[in-house]
Amino acid sequence: MLFHVEMTVNLPPDMPEEQAAEIKATEKAYSQTLQQKGTWRHLWRVAGSYSNVSIFDVRDNDELQRIISGLPLFPYMEIRVRPLCRHPSSIRDDDS
Amino acid sequence: MLFHVEMTVNLPPDMPEEQAAEIKATEKAYSQTLQQKGTWRHLWRVAGSYSNVSIFDVRDNDELQRIISGLPLFPYMEIRVRPLCRHPSSIRDDDS
Amino acid sequence: MLFHVEMTVNLPPDMPEEQAAEIKATEKAYSQTLQQKGTWRHLWRVAGSYSNVSIFDVRDNDELQRIISGLPLFPYMEIRVRPLCRHPSSIRDDDS
Amino acid sequence: MLFHVEMTVNLPPDMPEEQAAEIKATEKAYSQTLQQKGTWRHLWRVAGSYSNVSIFDVRDNDELQRIISGLPLFPYMEIRVRPLCRHPSSIRDDDS
Amino acid sequence: MLFHVEMTVNLPPDMPEEQAAEIKATEKAYSQTLQQKGTWRHLWRVAGSYSNVSIFDVRDNDELQRIISGLPLFPYMEIRVRPLCRHPSSIRDDDS
Amino acid sequence: MLFHVEMTVNLPPDMPEEQAAEIKATEKAYSQTLQQKGTWRHLWRVAGSYSNVSIFDVRDNDELQRIISGLPLFPYMEIRVRPLCRHPSSIRDDDS
Amino acid sequence: MLFHVEMTVNLPPDMPEEQAAEIKATEKAYSQTLQQKGTWRHLWRVAGSYSNVSIFDVRDNDELQRIISGLPLFPYMEIRVRPLCRHPSSIRDDDS
Amino acid sequence: MLFHVEMTVNLPPDMPEEQAAEIKATEKAYSQTLQQKGTWRHLWRVAGSYSNVSIFDVRDNDELQRIISGLPLFPYMEIRVRPLCRHPSSIRDDDS
Amino acid sequence: MLFHVEMTVNLPPDMPEEQAAEIKATEKAYSQTLQQKGTWRHLWRVAGSYSNVSIFDVRDNDELQRIISGLPLFPYMEIRVRPLCRHPSSIRDDDS
Amino acid sequence: MLFHVEMTVNLPPDMPEEQAAEIKATEKAYSQTLQQKGTWRHLWRVAGSYSNVSIFDVRDNDELQRIISGLPLFPYMEIRVRPLCRHPSSIRDDDS
Structure with missing residues (x-):
C-alpha cells in the first residue's frame, strides 16, 4: 500500500554542527536500510529546497x-x- | 529530468455527461501514450479525491x-x- | 485500517429541489449500507454546518x-x- | 454531548529529555483516566504525525x-x- | 450553553430581487422569534460587511x-x- | 460604540512561572476594572483554547x-x- | 474617526456592459459626493488591480x-x- | 509617486527594555524627519494592534x-x- | 522603473471559443507592441500553468x-x- | 533552462553582527561569480523588503x-x- 509523504527539514540555526551532522548521518543510514528493503520506494529532493518527496510501500497505517x-x-x-x-x-x- | 506534478480535476457540475465522458476518454489515451513512451513515469490517484500525483521525465521545461x-x-x-x-x-x- | 474523513457539501444553489432530494436520498441509503457492514464506523454532523466527520474501516487505500x-x-x-x-x-x- | 478535538504537539526542541518524558507520562495517565471514565471516547494518532484526533463526551462547554x-x-x-x-x-x- | 457564531451572506448576484427580499424577510422573522425566546442572545452587524456576529444560548449541540x-x-x-x-x-x- | 475583539495568548514556554503568574494577575485586575466601568461589556473564553472573545464599548478608535x-x-x-x-x-x- | 477600507471589485464577466457602466457611473457619483463632504477623505487605486484603498472619516461605526x-x-x-x-x-x- | 505600506512590529519578548526603548526612539526621530520632508505623507496606527498604515511619496522604487x-x-x-x-x-x- | 508582475488567466470554461481566440489574439498584439517599445521587458510562461511572470519598465505607478x-x-x-x-x-x- | 527563484532572508535577530556581515559578504561574492558566468541571469531586490527575485539559467534541476x-x-x-x-x-x- 503506497503513501505519498512530503518532508521539509527545519533544523534550528543554533544546533551545533556536530550534532546536526550526526543526526543527518543516522537519518541517511535509516533511510537507506528502508530503501533496500523496498519500503521506501522513492526518494527525491525538491530542487532548490531542503524538502523531499517520498513514496512508501507499507502493510498498513501503523x-x-x-x-x-x-x-x-x-x-x-x-x-x-x-x-x-x-x-x-x-x-x-502496481505503479510503485 | 524529473518533475513532480499534482493535478486536481474540477469539472463544472453542469457539463453534459457525454462531453465529460469524451474529455476523460481523450485524457486517458493521451496519458497512456505518454506512459508508454516513458515520459509520464508514475501516475497515482490520491485516495478519496479527484486528484493525482504524477512524475514526468522530460528533456526540459519547454x-x-x-x-x-x-x-x-x-x-x-x-x-x-x-x-x-x-x-x-x-x-x-536514477530514481525514476 | 481506519481513516478520518471530513466532507463538506456544496450543492449549487440553482440545482432543482427534486434532483437535490434524490441525490441526498441515494447518499443516505449508500451511507447506511456501509454503516451496517461496519465499513463506515462513525458518522457525525459538525454542528452548525453542512459538514460531517466520518471514520472508515477499510482493507486498504483502494x-x-x-x-x-x-x-x-x-x-x-x-x-x-x-x-x-x-x-x-x-x-x-482497536479503537474503532 | 460530543466534541471533535484535534491536537498537534510542538515540544520545543531544546526541552531536556527528562522533562519531556515526565510531561508525556503525566499526559498519558491523565488521558487514560478520562478514557476509563468514558469522557475521552476515542483517541487516534494521525499516521505520520505528532497529532491526534479525539472525541470527547462532556456535559457542556465548561x-x-x-x-x-x-x-x-x-x-x-x-x-x-x-x-x-x-x-x-x-x-x-448515540454514535459515540 | 453559549456559542459564538459568525455568518457571512453570499447571495448569488443573479438571484431575482423578489426572491432575495422574501428570504431576507423570512430570515428576519425567524431571527426575531429566537431573540425573543432568549436563544439568540446577541446579534451584531460587522460594520462594512454583509456579516454578523451572534451569541446563541442553547441546551446542547443538537x-x-x-x-x-x-x-x-x-x-x-x-x-x-x-x-x-x-x-x-x-x-x-452568566455573561450572556 | 462596540468592537468585537479576539485575543489569543502565546506566552513563551520558558517564561518563569512567577513572572507569568504576575502578568496574569495584573491582566485580571485590569480587565475587571474595565468590566465594572462597562467598557469591557462581555468576556468569554473560547472552550478548549487560550483565547477569548470580547465586546468593548468605547467612545472611539483612540x-x-x-x-x-x-x-x-x-x-x-x-x-x-x-x-x-x-x-x-x-x-x-442597544445590543450591548 | 478614521477607518481604513480596502475594496476589490469582482464584476461577473457575463454582466451586460450597459449594466456595468451604469453601476460604475452611480458609484462614481456616490463616491464624489462623499469626497466633497469630507467623509471619504482619500481614495487611491492600487496600481495593477481593480482595487482601491480608502480612508473614511465618520462619526461612528454605524x-x-x-x-x-x-x-x-x-x-x-x-x-x-x-x-x-x-x-x-x-x-x-489630525492626520486625515 | 505614492506607495501604501503596512508595517507590523514583532519585537522579541526577551529584548532588554532599554534596547527596545532606544530603537523606538530612533525610529520615531527617523519617521518624524521624513514626515517633515513630506516623504512620509501619512502615518496611522491600526487600532488594537502594533501595526501602522503609511503613505509614502517617493521619486521611485529605489x-x-x-x-x-x-x-x-x-x-x-x-x-x-x-x-x-x-x-x-x-x-x-494629487490625493496625497 | 521596474515592476514584477505575475498574471494567471482564468477564462470562464463556457466562453465561446471564437471569443476566447479573439481576446487572446488582441492580447498577443498588445503585449508585442509593448515588448517592442521596451516597456514589457521580459515575458515568461511558468511551465505547467496558464500563468506568466513579467518585468515591466515604466515611468511611474500611473x-x-x-x-x-x-x-x-x-x-x-x-x-x-x-x-x-x-x-x-x-x-x-541597470538589470533590465 | 530558466528558473524563477524568490528568496526571503530571515536572519535570527540575535546573530552577532560580525557573523551576519561575513555571511553576507560570502553570499555577495558567490552571487557575483554566478552572475559573471551567466548562470544567475537577473537579480532584483523587491522594494521595501529583504527579498529578491532571481532568474537562473541552468543545465538541469540538479x-x-x-x-x-x-x-x-x-x-x-x-x-x-x-x-x-x-x-x-x-x-x-531566448528571453533571458
Whole structure:
C-alpha cells in the first residue's frame, strides 16, 4: 500500500554542527536500510529546497506511523501524508 | 529530468455527461501514450479525491509545458509543478 | 485500517429541489449500507454546518477510494482524508 | 454531548529529555483516566504525525474547557475544537 | 450553553430581487422569534460587511444544529461556530 | 460604540512561572476594572483554547487603542479587531 | 474617526456592459459626493488591480456601515475594514 | 509617486527594555524627519494592534527601498508594499 | 522603473471559443507592441500553468496601471504586482 | 533552462553582527561569480523588503539544486522555485 509523504527539514540555526551532522548521518543510514528493503520506494529532493518527496510501500497505517515517527529528523520536520492508490488511467497494475 | 506534478480535476457540475465522458476518454489515451513512451513515469490517484500525483521525465521545461498544457483536462485542473533531483540519501542514481 | 474523513457539501444553489432530494436520498441509503457492514464506523454532523466527520474501516487505500468516489454527493463535496492508527496512550487495542 | 478535538504537539526542541518524558507520562495517565471514565471516547494518532484526533463526551462547554486546559501538554499544543451532533443519516442514536 | 457564531451572506448576484427580499424577510422573522425566546442572545452587524456576529444560548449541540440549519439563509452563508464558556476573569457568572 | 475583539495568548514556554503568574494577575485586575466601568461589556473564553472573545464599548478608535495596547498581556497576544454596529434584524436598539 | 477600507471589485464577466457602466457611473457619483463632504477623505487605486484603498472619516461605526453598504458596487466587492487612530510618532494631531 | 505600506512590529519578548526603548526612539526621530520632508505623507496606527498604515511619496522604487530598509525597526517588522496611483473617481489630482 | 508582475488567466470554461481566440489574439498584439517599445521587458510562461511572470519598465505607478488595466485579458486575470529595485549584489547598474 | 527563484532572508535577530556581515559578504561574492558566468541571469531586490527575485539559467534541476543549496544564506532563507519557459507571445526566442 503506497503513501505519498512530503518532508521539509527545519533544523534550528543554533544546533551545533556536530550534532546536526550526526543526526543527518543516522537519518541517511535509516533511510537507506528502508530503501533496500523496498519500503521506501522513492526518494527525491525538491530542487532548490531542503524538502523531499517520498513514496512508501507499507502493510498498513501503523507501519507508516512507526517508520515516520522513527526518523531521526522527525522532531525537526514538517510532514504531509497522503494515501495513494491505483489510478484508473495507469498502464501498470502496481505503479510503485 | 524529473518533475513532480499534482493535478486536481474540477469539472463544472453542469457539463453534459457525454462531453465529460469524451474529455476523460481523450485524457486517458493521451496519458497512456505518454506512459508508454516513458515520459509520464508514475501516475497515482490520491485516495478519496479527484486528484493525482504524477512524475514526468522530460528533456526540459519547454517539453513539460507542452505536455501539461496539451492535457485535454488542462482547462479544468488546478496544477502544481515542482522540479525534482537526486536526493543525496537515495540508493539509486536514477530514481525514476 | 481506519481513516478520518471530513466532507463538506456544496450543492449549487440553482440545482432543482427534486434532483437535490434524490441525490441526498441515494447518499443516505449508500451511507447506511456501509454503516451496517461496519465499513463506515462513525458518522457525525459538525454542528452548525453542512459538514460531517466520518471514520472508515477499510482493507486498504483502494477500498477507501472506491467507497468515497462512489458517494452520490462526491462531485459536490470538499473532502479531506487522513490515515489513523493506534495512539500509544489509547486504552483500547482497536479503537474503532 | 460530543466534541471533535484535534491536537498537534510542538515540544520545543531544546526541552531536556527528562522533562519531556515526565510531561508525556503525566499526559498519558491523565488521558487514560478520562478514557476509563468514558469522557475521552476515542483517541487516534494521525499516521505520520505528532497529532491526534479525539472525541470527547462532556456535559457542556465548561467541562470541555476544564479537561482540555488541564492537559499537561496544553501549553505545547495547537488545538482545534468542533461541536458534533447526530447526523441525519446515522444508523445509531448515540454514535459515540 | 453559549456559542459564538459568525455568518457571512453570499447571495448569488443573479438571484431575482423578489426572491432575495422574501428570504431576507423570512430570515428576519425567524431571527426575531429566537431573540425573543432568549436563544439568540446577541446579534451584531460587522460594520462594512454583509456579516454578523451572534451569541446563541442553547441546551446542547443538537439544538444549535437545528437552529442554524433552519436559517432561511443557511444555504447562502459561510458559517463559523465556536463553543464559549465562562472566562476566569469575568465578573459575571452568566455573561450572556 | 462596540468592537468585537479576539485575543489569543502565546506566552513563551520558558517564561518563569512567577513572572507569568504576575502578568496574569495584573491582566485580571485590569480587565475587571474595565468590566465594572462597562467598557469591557462581555468576556468569554473560547472552550478548549487560550483565547477569548470580547465586546468593548468605547467612545472611539483612540480609546480602543489605549485600552488594548495597555493590556499587560498585549505583547504576548494575537489580536483581531472588528467594528460592530446595530444589526437591522436585532430586536434591541442597544445590543450591548 | 478614521477607518481604513480596502475594496476589490469582482464584476461577473457575463454582466451586460450597459449594466456595468451604469453601476460604475452611480458609484462614481456616490463616491464624489462623499469626497466633497469630507467623509471619504482619500481614495487611491492600487496600481495593477481593480482595487482601491480608502480612508473614511465618520462619526461612528454605524455611519461607516451605512456608507459602505450603500455603495452601488457593494454586492460585487470584497471589503476589509480596519479602525485607525493617531500614531504616537505622527507629527500631526489630525492626520486625515 | 505614492506607495501604501503596512508595517507590523514583532519585537522579541526577551529584548532588554532599554534596547527596545532606544530603537523606538530612533525610529520615531527617523519617521518624524521624513514626515517633515513630506516623504512620509501619512502615518496611522491600526487600532488594537502594533501595526501602522503609511503613505509614502517617493521619486521611485529605489528611494522607497532606501527609506524602508533604513528604518531602525526594519529587522523586526513584517512589511507589505503596494504601489498607488490616481483613482478615476477621485476628485483630487494629487490625493496625497 | 521596474515592476514584477505575475498574471494567471482564468477564462470562464463556457466562453465561446471564437471569443476566447479573439481576446487572446488582441492580447498577443498588445503585449508585442509593448515588448517592442521596451516597456514589457521580459515575458515568461511558468511551465505547467496558464500563468506568466513579467518585468515591466515604466515611468511611474500611473503608467503601470494604464498598461495593466488595458490588457484585453485584464478582467479574466489574477494579478500580483511588486516594485523592484537594484539589488546591492547585482553586477549590473541597470538589470533590465 | 530558466528558473524563477524568490528568496526571503530571515536572519535570527540575535546573530552577532560580525557573523551576519561575513555571511553576507560570502553570499555577495558567490552571487557575483554566478552572475559573471551567466548562470544567475537577473537579480532584483523587491522594494521595501529583504527579498529578491532571481532568474537562473541552468543545465538541469540538479545544477539548480547545487547552486541554491550552496548559497551561504541558504539556511536562513525561504525559497520558492518555479520553472520558466518561452511564452508564446514573447518576441524573443531566448528571453533571458
